[in-house]
Amino acid sequence: MAAAGAASLSRISRLFSSFSCRKQRINVKIIPQRRGISSCIDPAHGLTDEQKEFQKVAFDFAAKEMAPHMAEWDHKEIFPVETMRRAAQLGFGGIYVQPDVGGSGLSRLDTSVIFEALSTGCVSTTAYISIHNMCAWVIDTFGNAEQRERFCPDLCSMEKFASYCLTEPGSGSDAASLLTSAHRSGDHYVLNGSKAFISGGGDTDVYVVMCRTGGKGAKGISCVVVERGTAGLSFGKKERKVGWNSQPTRAVIFEDCVVPVNNRLGEEGQGFSIAMKGLNGGRINIASCSLGAAHACVQLARDHMMVRKQFGETLSKNQFLQFKLAEMASQLVASRLMVREAARALQENRSDAVSLCSMAKLFATDQCFNVCNEALQMHGGYGYLKDYAVQQFVRDIRVHQILEGTNEVMRMIISRDLLTDL
Numbered sequence: 001m002a003a004a005g006a007a008s009l010s011r012i013s014r015l016f017s018s019f020s021c022r023k024q025r026i027n028v029k030i031i032p033q034r035r036g037i038s039s040c041i042d043p044a045h046g047l048t049d050e051q052k053e054f055q056k057v058a059f060d061f062a063a064k065e066m067a068p069h070m071a072e073w074d075h076k077e078i079f080p081v082e083t084m085r086r087a088a089q090l091g092f093g094g095i096y097v098q099p100d101v102g103g104s105g106l107s108r109l110d111t112s113v114i115f116e117a118l119s120t121g122c123v124s125t126t127a128y129i130s131i132h133n134m135c136a137w138v139i140d141t142f143g144n145a146e147q148r149e150r151f152c153p154d155l156c157s158m159e160k161f162a163s164y165c166l167t168e169p170g171s172g173s174d175a176a177s178l179l180t181s182a183h184r185s186g187d188h189y190v191l192n193g194s195k196a197f198i199s200g201g202g203d204t205d206v207y208v209v210m211c212r213t214g215g216k217g218a219k220g221i222s223c224v225v226v227e228r229g230t231a232g233l234s235f236g237k238k239e240r241k242v243g244w245n246s247q248p249t250r251a252v253i254f255e256d257c258v259v260p261v262n263n264r265l266g267e268e269g270q271g272f273s274i275a276m277k278g279l280n281g282g283r284i285n286i287a288s289c290s291l292g293a294a295h296a297c298v299q300l301a302r303d304h305m306m307v308r309k310q311f312g313e314t315l316s317k318n319q320f321l322q323f324k325l326a327e328m329a330s331q332l333v334a335s336r337l338m339v340r341e342a343a344r345a346l347q348e349n350r351s352d353a354v355s356l357c358s359m360a361k362l363f364a365t366d367q368c369f370n371v372c373n374e375a376l377q378m379h380g381g382y383g384y385l386k387d388y389a390v391q392q393f394v395r396d397i398r399v400h401q402i403l404e405g406t407n408e409v410m411r412m413i414i415s416r417d418l419l420t421d422l
């Protein structure tokens with residue numbers, strides 16, 4: 001693992017150097033540099049030199065290639081394919097996929113650090129990249145050698161994009177009740193049913209689909225990969241959303257959709273387990289995206305307080321707002337520490353990993369939304385204008401309390417663990 005990490009660091013460092021030179025050629029609009037990061041909220045604290053390098057690459061990419069376009073992507077609902085492919089050139093298309101199929105082979109903590117940094121530039125786009133990474137990891141982890149070679153290299157380079165298909169119109173939190181069926185016919189499955197709220201749906205190339213190959217309940221669910229262009233695969237209308245507008249969301253529909261049996265990941269009946277293992281990492285990823293939004297909003301609020309005057313003084317002289325900013329910074333740092341501990345637990349396959357991932361997702365997405373919302377309030381009427389980034393951070397992370405398992409479900413998972421006899 002150490003060797004893989006060192007190789008990935010060398011690769012990312014080289015690509016970072018080429019990116020720094022290339023930005024002049026592609027005429028990137030550079031946004032004004034914000035004030036330096038205050039020591040008490042510095043996200044580099046506690047990281048190794050290698051992790052600080054990954055973080056530096058991600059922060060630089062976020063500032064130069066994402067933040068200048070964040071508002072436009074949101075307003076025009078642009079899926080920034082080429083920007084994401086440039087991110088993949090830096091190793092961000094398959095961060096925790098193994099190097100033999102094109103991945104960066106990094107740890108869950110490395111991944112969290114990267115997604116937090118990228119989200120300071122655009123939460124919506126980073127959140128899609130996190131879902132794409134989860135799909136690539138599922139194929140890398142549960143696929144056979146042929147499947148890994150067939151799908152992972154194009155996913156890691158983001159030549160192809162992936163979507164995760166679990167939720168259905170009638171099964172959200174109760175995922176084990178899903179109804180999309182896959183009946184075997186010779187060496188194919190015939191899929192019928194639909195998936196709801198699918199990020200990237202209609203614009204992506206690979207769909208990791210949980211479907212029912214057996215009886216009722218979790219043990220009847222399998223996981224298959226459905227490729228774009230497959231007969232019987234279609235999509236609903238593009239959903240109109242409060243946030244996450246740089247990624248399309250549609251229903252994914254299967255009508256006598258014929259998929260080869262050799263596109264099944266793992267064994268029949270293993271799909272629910274695969275889905276839940278994918279979501280454990282997904283919860284860390286989405287919590288990390290919330291961290292990035294909160295980090296950006298603490299800085300935006302601080303900078304606004306330093307220049308905005310009311311009653312003859314800058315807002316930075318107002319003790320109530322000083323205390324509010326202190327609370328926001330404390331919520332950010334506490335959330336970050338919890339997310340990073342959960343990432344370590346998941347990487348080490350510890351017995352408490354599932355509960356810690358749930359705790360981190362619950363705590364970080366709740367607290368970070370509060371941080372962003374308070375930052376908007378501190379901006380007053382300006383915070384409600386789309387000329388100011390703070391409102392977009394609020395809109396984009398609100399859904400983090402809902403997806404990858406609602407925060408109510410996180411409470412169920414945690415309490416179940418606490419109340420189970422040892």
